[in-house]
Amino acid sequence: MRTAAWDFVSAHAVGFGIKRICRVLEVSRSGYYRWIAGAEARAGRQAAEDVLVEEIREIHAEHRGNYGALRVHAELRGFGHTVNRKRVARLMRKHGIVGRHLRKKKRTTIPDRLAPPVADLVQRDFTASTLDEKWCGDITYVQVGAAWLYLARVIDIRSRRVLGYSMAPHMRAELVIDALQAAVAASGGDVTGVIFHADRGSPRTRPPRSPRSATGTASAGAWAGSARAMTVNALAESFWQGLKRKTMHGKLFLTMPQARLEIFQWLTYYNARRRHSALGYLSPMEFEQQHHQTARLQLAA
Incomplete structure (x- = not known):
């Protein structure tokens, strides 16, 4: 809300004056001046965000739209970027960049009931401590x-x-x-x-x-x-x-x-x-x- 108020003050300052508009909107002039002083820093952050979003789009497109926030974040880290995972997720939500989700699949394996029993050596443990185990x-x-x-x-x-x-x-x-x-x-x-x-x-x-x-x-x-x-x-x-x-x-x-x-x-x-x-x-x-x-x-x- 404050950002919208500061934008309004900037847009109408010439015609009505900063002091009058701030009084009507019940906001402080000092707050407005602090906002003006930080404009350059905000522009820099926005530019950096735009670059990051473009990289996210490129990664998303390169992997045919399959990657969600976790894998996009891992790809960025692999390229040497230091970026927070939650930030990547937020930017993807903001810009509508969505990884493809899997739908529930139908069963396709049909058991052969005539086959002789075979020992279950895996015992439902789908982990391994080394390669070729x-x-x-x-x-x-x-x-x-x-x-x-x-x-x-x-x-x-x-x-x-x-x-x-x-x-x-x-x-x-x-x-x-x-x-x-x-x-x-x-x-x-x-x-x-x-x-x-x-x-x-x-x-x-x-x-x-x-x-x-x-x-x-x-x-x-x-x-x-x-x-x-x-x-x-x-x-x-x-x-x-x-x-x-x-x-x-x-x-x-x-x-x-x-x-x-x-x-x-x-x-x-x-x-x-x-x-x-x-x-x-x-x-x-x-x-x-x-x-x-x-x-x-x-x-x-």
């Missing part, structure tokens, strides 16, 4: 014209990095085997003792058409873990939500090459650039780099 895999699908493209991927539970993935117009066991073999190769081929967790949907439990592929994966030493409940694979579900409900929001793929290219681009972005709240707002690759650097320093010490 636990992996998590799952399948989803996206519509491409009148057909479907199925996606399988394997992530490291510690770093959240996508280690391997595969895409195919079918949901046979080879889809998962290809993703798992890609993950094994990305980890150097020796994954003895790694626990691989997947829910018990039928593509994971039916015998693959290519026994050679299955044997190759098993010989790498990855153990299979399976949950009792089909909905506890929270990491996998969260990942697919990010892919389908954020990046591909409102998008319809017309051709398989288009779908494969854009999904590949998003997976690359996810590993290298997308900040993850569980990793202290680092990207998976940044987190792994810090992990390896810390391990080298500990060995040197």
Whole structure:
């Protein structure tokens, strides 16, 4: 209210005089003069705020409107800015900059009731103390014209990095085997003792058409873990939500090459650039780099 009064005094000071207007408005002249003296500082703060808002808009646009205040703040800090998180949230509200929210998703995993029981090695503990301790895999699908493209991927539970993935117009066991073999190769081929967790949907439990592929994966030493409940694979579900409900929001793929290219681009972005709240707002690759650097320093010490 006072700011509006001072603006009114400034606008009509020539015609009516400062003393008279202040008396009518019941405000002090000293307060008005202090407000005038601080005009330069306010202009400087406003200019700095305008620059910050423009940077927030650029970050928001670069990440396709997906980032909310927390990730925008982390990105600004990553660029060397010292800025308060609440200030970022306030400016985003003020200027209508909103991150994309996830809607409640429908269940897509259908259990294979004919599959033999498998030991649950994860025991619903989706945490890991080091890399290549636990992996998590799952399948989803996206519509491409009148057909479907199925996606399988394997992530490291510690770093959240996508280690391997595969895409195919079918949901046979080879889809998962290809993703798992890609993950094994990305980890150097020796994954003895790694626990691989997947829910018990039928593509994971039916015998693959290519026994050679299955044997190759098993010989790498990855153990299979399976949950009792089909909905506890929270990491996998969260990942697919990010892919389908954020990046591909409102998008319809017309051709398989288009779908494969854009999904590949998003997976690359996810590993290298997308900040993850569980990793202290680092990207998976940044987190792994810090992990390896810390391990080298500990060995040197």
